Amino acid sequence: MKAQTTNTALTLPSPAKLNLFLHINGRRTDGYHELQTVFQFVDYGDTLRFHLRSDGELTLSPSLPGVADADNLIIKAAKKLQQATECTLGADIKLEKRLPMGGGIGGGSSNAATTLHGLNQLWQLGLSEAQLADIGLSLGADVPVFVRGKAAYAEGVGEKLRPVTLPEPWYVVLRPDCHVSTAEVFCDPALPRNTKKLEKLPEDLWQLNNDCQKLVCDKHPVVEKALQWLLEYAPARMTGTGSCVFAQFDSQIQANACLAAAADTYQGFVAQGINSSPLLKYLNT
Numbered sequence: 001m002k003a004q005t006t007n008t009a010l011t012l013p014s015p016a017k018l019n020l021f022l023h024i025n026g027r028r029t030d031g032y033h034e035l036q037t038v039f040q041f042v043d044y045g046d047t048l049r050f051h052l053r054s055d056g057e058l059t060l061s062p063s064l065p066g067v068a069d070a071d072n073l074i075i076k077a078a079k080k081l082q083q084a085t086e087c088t089l090g091a092d093i094k095l096e097k098r099l100p101m102g103g104g105i106g107g108g109s110s111n112a113a114t115t116l117h118g119l120n121q122l123w124q125l126g127l128s129e130a131q132l133a134d135i136g137l138s139l140g141a142d143v144p145v146f147v148r149g150k151a152a153y154a155e156g157v158g159e160k161l162r163p164v165t166l167p168e169p170w171y172v173v174l175r176p177d178c179h180v181s182t183a184e185v186f187c188d189p190a191l192p193r194n195t196k197k198l199e200k201l202p203e204d205l206w207q208l209n210n211d212c213q214k215l216v217c218d219k220h221p222v223v224e225k226a227l228q229w230l231l232e233y234a235p236a237r238m239t240g241t242g243s244c245v246f247a248q249f250d251s252q253i254q255a256n257a258c259l260a261a262a263a264d265t266y267q268g269f270v271a272q273g274i275n276s277s278p279l280l281k282y283l284n285t
């Protein structure tokens with residue numbers, strides 16, 4: 001993506017993330033779950049273009065199918081920022097959506113984080129990354145890691161972040177033809193919620209699990225099928241609460257070959273794991 005920055009317009013990337021493992025350690029009194037996970041970004045995602053308006057209005061185009069603009073995390077993030085800073089400026093926002101929705105790759109949360117950074121810059125608000133991450137947390141547990149832009153070992157509800165340096169392999173990410181709601185997974189009585197807290201991250205994260213995987217695979221056979229298909233090729237697992245599944249490869253050539261073999265049956269993409277979000281490169285801070 002080419003950087004296009006003027007005083008009145010700004011184009012920014014909005015990458016996906018993978019949860020390399022996901023442990024659920026307990027449930028808080030507010031219903032949210034304590035978890036441990038490692039987030040890594042991939043060099044594949046949406047693009048957002050912000051154009052300054054002086055009248056305070058916020059517009060989004062195109063709208064997402066099935067999501068009212070007022071419920072879109074992009075508009076919600078922009079409104080939160082206006083409220084937090086009493087800013088009277090607005091923006092026309094264009095969204096180029098590539099990431100599947102409800103796939104556990106954090107597209108909505110990433111869009112929210114890119115919007116917070118983008119408008120902070122366009123409106124010259126001068127909020128710190130920590131202030132943006134705080135606003136982000138009120139929009140979703142996954143937003144802070146996208147605001148910080150560093151691969152991280154996360155605890156709490158996903159907001160206590162410690163940057164980690166991971167290998168940057170190639171991934172095939174497949175999107176089985178089903179939408180999994182994060183809230184539904186966390187409400188399910190069959191979800192395991194008492195995995196013992198790790199004291200220390202092991203070197204090899206493949207020896208850990210995604211605690212949501214079995215439940216989602218049992219409920220959605222298409223997810224189980226896609227996972228079994230990938231496992232024929234490489235170590236594979238589900239990301240977040242699904243439905244996307246991913247497999248890890250040493251080279252882009254191997255990953256492309258796997259995706260090509262999947263193409264008749266599954267939609268998906270190849271991307272490299274990256275420890276620093278491409279968003280950071282475009283910010284003035």
Ligand SMILES: C[C@@](CO)(OP(=O)(O)O)[C@H](O)COP(=O)(O)OP(=O)(O)OC[C@H]1O[C@@H](n2ccc(N)nc2=O)[C@H](O)[C@@H]1O
Binds near residue numbers: 104109141158
């Ligand atoms: C669990 C993860 C792993 O990355 O799942 P994915 O959404 O990526 O699949 C995320 O942290 C999700 O983050 P995010 O998608 O921002 O979640 P939120 O909008 O805050 O919450 C959606 C719903 O999930 C439940 N929820 C979410 C996070 C958490 N730690 N405990 C929960 O119980 C809550 O019931 C909440 O109503």
Ligand SMILES: Nc1ncnc2c1ncn2[C@@H]1O[C@H](COP(=O)(O)OP(=O)(O)O)[C@@H](O)[C@H]1O
Binds near residue numbers: 105
């Ligand atoms: N900008 C957005 N992009 C994607 N989804 C959004 C957005 N705004 C709101 N949503 C809603 O959030 C839900 C979860 O989206 P997403 O973040 O893509 O999935 P996940 O949390 O599984 O990774 C979507 O199904 C959609 O209803």
